[in-house]
Amino acid sequence: MLQPVRTKWRKAHKGRIHGTASRANFINYGAFALKAMSPDRVTGKQIEAARVALTRHMKRQGRVWTRIFPNIPVSKKPIEVRMGKGKGSPEFYACRVKPGRILFEVDGVSDQIAKEALYKASAKLPIKTKTIKRFS
Numbered sequence: 001m002l003q004p005v006r007t008k009w010r011k012a013h014k015g016r017i018h019g020t021a022s023r024a025n026f027i028n029y030g031a032f033a034l035k036a037m038s039p040d041r042v043t044g045k046q047i048e049a050a051r052v053a054l055t056r057h058m059k060r061q062g063r064v065w066t067r068i069f070p071n072i073p074v075s076k077k078p079i080e081v082r083m084g085k086g087k088g089s090p091e092f093y094a095c096r097v098k099p100g101r102i103l104f105e106v107d108g109v110s111d112q113i114a115k116e117a118l119y120k121a122s123a124k125l126p127i128k129t130k131t132i133k134r135f136s
């Protein structure tokens with residue numbers, strides 16, 4: 001499961017995801033990419049599940065780049081705990097994804113395999129996505 005090695009602060013505010021992505025919104029490495037179309041938090045487990053689905057369908061050929069990383073700690077209070085008594089402890093790490101952000105990039109496989117692999121990876125993510133091709 002992905003998580004940062006060290007963080008500056010243990011807990012973070014919830015925050016809101018406004019606007020469109022201004023960084024990582026163009027294909028830089030591969031020929032095909034998975035682009036986010038809606039805003040949401042993507043957890044480390046979801047990123048890993050999508051990556052595994054991607055590499056399995058590609059039969060470990062070609063190359064995969066993951067352009068997102070879960071660096072935001074999400075805290076939770078235990079079940080059946082009364083209100084107050086401070087904030088809960090960090091449960092997992094997530095990445096805030098804005099619309100337009102490139103999530104994964106793929107290269108070294110045929111168009112058909114790349115599109116199918118990215119479709120399978122998108123099924124593991126909680127956001128609407130679109131497969132795009134370089135120079136399109």
